[in-house]
Amino acid sequence: MHRRAALVAALAGALPSAARSQAYPSRPIRLIIPYPPGGGTDALSRPWAERMRARLGQPVVIENRGGAATNIGMEAAARSAPDGHTLIINTDNVALFPHLYRRLTYDLFRDFAPVSYLADSPLVLGINPSVPARSLDDFVALVRREPDKWSFANPSIGSPHHLGYELLAREAGLKMVQAEYRGGGPALNDVLAGHVHLGVFTLGAVRPQFEAGTLRPLALLSPHRSDAAPAIPTTAECGYPSVVNSLRFVLLVPAQTPPEAIQALHAANVEAMADPALRQQLLRAGFDIHVTTPEQAGNLLRLENERWAPILPGLNIRLD
Incomplete structure (x- = not known):
């Protein structure tokens, strides 16, 4: 009898967590694109958002918040409620901004949690x-x-x-x-x-x-050839292996977003990016699929930040 009571109590304790997981998302999701409409980020995000809607059961509404080299959109996302209903897709070029800008109104590593890289262009x-x-x-x-x-x-x-x-x-x-x-x-x-x-x-x-x-x-400007244009050689093949830069798109949420929401978003993203029709559409648009775990995404952002730390001072570029 005691064992049965303990089991019932354990199940009851687990229910709130499960209920929260099942309840997410509970309303439409806002996806901030920190660029004007019509750019490369839109070409990736719009078909991706449709696949995510099908898997999450809620609309993913795109909000273009361009300006200030993506800093306007990043600030808006950083100040949003950390409940999994606000997302932002940016390139990981944002990881070098602390070395580039004298003043930023947000901290990438303090104010955001990574969900996954999505694709490279x-x-x-x-x-x-x-x-x-x-x-x-x-x-x-x-x-x-x-x-x-x-x-x-x-x-x-x-x-x-x-x-x-x-x-x-x-x-x-x-x-x-x-x-x-x-x-x-x-x-x-x-x-x-x-x-x-x-x-x-x-x-x-x-x-x-x-x-x-x-x-x-x-x-x-890549360490390897692209499936989207396999005939074009890389800078590494041409004798410049350190000349590497690309647009690598990463999905972020505000810091303190519940882990179960991040897990749900990551699982939906893995399924979406496995969709053959989406993969083909993105390949035609010049993207290479690049899906990671949240932990891998965080590590890549930090590596990008560290890579540029010794380079940018020598280029003598510093922005307000």
């Missing part, structure tokens, strides 16, 4: 076809001979694209004229028009231009 060096270079080695040789003749289209100071170029310039000993733009679109347009010679682009954004021959790929 490689960055690629692309040149106007009028440039007489068929490879990265050819282009490096051109710039070394006539450094004042060649130019780089910088879409935004401190962006992954800019930092990827700076890594190459440091390793290859390049000095080029930098033309600054407000965003990747204008930068790409001027490279296509031949006003500027070199750009660093998101692979998914320029694959059509590569296929049409209006832009020539030199190398992916």
